[in-house]
Amino acid sequence: MSSQEPSITLYTTQTPNGIKISITLEELGIPYKVQKIDISKNTQKEPWYLSINPNGRIPAITDTFTDGQTINLFESGSIMQYLVSRYDKDYKISYPPGTREYYEMNNWLFFQNAGVGPMQGQANHFTRYASEQIEYGINRYQNETRRLYGILDKHLSTNKIPYLTGEKCTIADIAHWGWVASAGWAGIDIDEFPTLKAWEDRMLARPGVEKGRHVPDPHKIKEVLKDKEKMERYGAETRNWVQEGMKKDAKKPGQK
Amino acid sequence: MALQKITVYSAPGGPNPFKVVIILEELGIPYDLKVLGYAALKQKPYTDVNPNGRAPAIVDPNTGLTVWESGAIIEYLIDQYDKEKKLHYDGFAEKWQQHQWVFYQVSGQGPYFGQAAWFNLFHHEKLPSAVDRYMDEINRVVGVLDGVLAKSKSGWLVGDKCTYADLIFVPWNEMIAPVSAPTPEKWDINKYPAYKKWAEGMKERPAVKKTLELQGQIMADAQAGKY
Known part of the structure; x- marks a missing residue:
C-alpha cells in the first residue's frame, strides 16, 4: 500500500537538534526531502510553519500517515520515537516496545531532551549570545552541562559499553551526538571526559552519522572550534540574530 | 492479580515527581512515595x-523495572497500566501527538x-537580564x-478528553504564580484565556x-526541616 511508504519532509537547520533527525533517517536508510528553515530570517515563525509546529522551533517533519493523510510532527524526541516505531522494523537503532532495553533507551532519550539539550543550550546562551557578560550564568550552565557529561562518561566507562544502552547504537545515542560534538561551543572541554570522547568518535565513524550530520548545510562546528578567530566571528554573527529573535519573541508572547 | 506498590522517589520539593504521582493517582495504581533529601539523591544507593x-x-x-526521567516514567506507566485508555489514545495520530506534548513539557x-x-x-x-529571559x-x-488550546474544540491538547499529555503540565503550571510573584508585571494569566480555563479545570480533578x-x-x- 502506497500510504505505508515514507514521504517525509524534514524542516531543519544546521543545529544539534536538527541533525538528530537527519542522522536517524540516514541510519534507517529512509528517503526524505529537506526544507531548510532560515532561523536568521525568522522563517520558523511564519504562519505556514507554525501550522506544522506551533512552537516555532526546528526540527519538524511531515509524513504521509497510514490513513493517507499528512501528519505533522515536532519535538526532536517524539520525531525520533515516531521514526523508529514506524520504520525500524528490524530494530537497527531501537529496541522492541515493551522490552527492558526499550525503557532504558527512553531514560537516556529523555535525559538528553530534558537535561543535556536545555542546559547546554543555556550555557551557549550565556557563553556566546547574551547581551551582557553574566559570570554567574556562564558558570551555572557550564557546571550543569559538565555534571551531565560526567554522568554519561561514567555510565559508559563503568558498564564498559560502546553505546548508551549497550552494544547497539540507538536513538538515545543519536540524540546526544550533535550536542556532545559541539561541547566546545558551550565552553566545555571534551578532553575531561575521555570515555565520552571515544564514544563521540565511535559515533562519527558510522556512515549514517557522517552523512546525516551535514544536513541541511555542512556540519562545521568541529572545524570552527579548532580555529579561535573563526569561532569569534561565528559567535558574533549568531549573537546578532539570536538577540533579534529574542526581541521579537518578547514583544508578542502569544502566537495566536 | 493485585498490583504490588510501585516505589516513587521524590525530592523534598520541586514539581517533577508530582507529574508521576498525578498519573498514579489517576490510574489508581498503588505506590509508595519515598522522599529523599538533596544530599541522599546524589549518592549511593x-x-x-x-x-x-x-x-x-x-x-x-511488578515488572522488575527501574525507570527514571519523569517523561520516560509516565510513558512507561501509560504503556503498562492504562489498559482501559483512561488517560490516552492509542490511535496512531493521537499517539504521536501525545508524545509530542510530553517532549514539549520536559x-x-x-x-x-x-x-x-x-x-x-x-x-x-x-540579574534582570536573566530574569527577563526566563519570564519571557x-x-x-x-x-x-x-x-x-484556543483552536481545540474539546479544550484538550489531544482528542476529546484529558490525557496524560495535558496532565504532565500541571505541576509546572502551578509554579508560575509563585515564580512570577517578584515580577508581577511579567505575568498575567488573563492574557491566555484558553490556557487559564484548561489549567484551572485540571486542578478540579480529584487525583x-x-x-x-x-x-x-x-x-x-x-521547610520544617524534616528531610
Missing part, C-alpha cells in the same frame, strides 16, 4: 537507581520554568499552549487535587 541523581525515579516490583516547559524559578526566587542577587520564555511557552495537597504537605515538612 540512590544513584544506583538513577545515575543522574535527580528525582523522580520509580522501581516497579524540554520546553520544565527546564525554562525551572530557570525562571532560580533567578526570580533563589539566586542571591538580582514562560510567556512564550504558555502562549504556544494557549494558541493551540490532581490530592497530588497537589500531598506536594504542599511535603514542601511544608521540608
Whole structure:
C-alpha cells in the first residue's frame, strides 16, 4: 500500500537538534526531502510553519500517515520515537516496545531532551549570545552541562559499553551526538571526559552519522572550534540574530 | 492479580515527581512515595537507581523495572497500566501527538520554568537580564499552549478528553504564580484565556487535587526541616 511508504519532509537547520533527525533517517536508510528553515530570517515563525509546529522551533517533519493523510510532527524526541516505531522494523537503532532495553533507551532519550539539550543550550546562551557578560550564568550552565557529561562518561566507562544502552547504537545515542560534538561551543572541554570522547568518535565513524550530520548545510562546528578567530566571528554573527529573535519573541508572547 | 506498590522517589520539593504521582493517582495504581533529601539523591544507593541523581525515579516490583526521567516514567506507566485508555489514545495520530506534548513539557516547559524559578526566587542577587529571559520564555511557552488550546474544540491538547499529555503540565503550571510573584508585571494569566480555563479545570480533578495537597504537605515538612 502506497500510504505505508515514507514521504517525509524534514524542516531543519544546521543545529544539534536538527541533525538528530537527519542522522536517524540516514541510519534507517529512509528517503526524505529537506526544507531548510532560515532561523536568521525568522522563517520558523511564519504562519505556514507554525501550522506544522506551533512552537516555532526546528526540527519538524511531515509524513504521509497510514490513513493517507499528512501528519505533522515536532519535538526532536517524539520525531525520533515516531521514526523508529514506524520504520525500524528490524530494530537497527531501537529496541522492541515493551522490552527492558526499550525503557532504558527512553531514560537516556529523555535525559538528553530534558537535561543535556536545555542546559547546554543555556550555557551557549550565556557563553556566546547574551547581551551582557553574566559570570554567574556562564558558570551555572557550564557546571550543569559538565555534571551531565560526567554522568554519561561514567555510565559508559563503568558498564564498559560502546553505546548508551549497550552494544547497539540507538536513538538515545543519536540524540546526544550533535550536542556532545559541539561541547566546545558551550565552553566545555571534551578532553575531561575521555570515555565520552571515544564514544563521540565511535559515533562519527558510522556512515549514517557522517552523512546525516551535514544536513541541511555542512556540519562545521568541529572545524570552527579548532580555529579561535573563526569561532569569534561565528559567535558574533549568531549573537546578532539570536538577540533579534529574542526581541521579537518578547514583544508578542502569544502566537495566536 | 493485585498490583504490588510501585516505589516513587521524590525530592523534598520541586514539581517533577508530582507529574508521576498525578498519573498514579489517576490510574489508581498503588505506590509508595519515598522522599529523599538533596544530599541522599546524589549518592549511593540512590544513584544506583538513577545515575543522574535527580528525582523522580520509580522501581516497579511488578515488572522488575527501574525507570527514571519523569517523561520516560509516565510513558512507561501509560504503556503498562492504562489498559482501559483512561488517560490516552492509542490511535496512531493521537499517539504521536501525545508524545509530542510530553517532549514539549520536559524540554520546553520544565527546564525554562525551572530557570525562571532560580533567578526570580533563589539566586542571591538580582540579574534582570536573566530574569527577563526566563519570564519571557514562560510567556512564550504558555502562549504556544494557549494558541493551540484556543483552536481545540474539546479544550484538550489531544482528542476529546484529558490525557496524560495535558496532565504532565500541571505541576509546572502551578509554579508560575509563585515564580512570577517578584515580577508581577511579567505575568498575567488573563492574557491566555484558553490556557487559564484548561489549567484551572485540571486542578478540579480529584487525583490532581490530592497530588497537589500531598506536594504542599511535603514542601511544608521540608521547610520544617524534616528531610
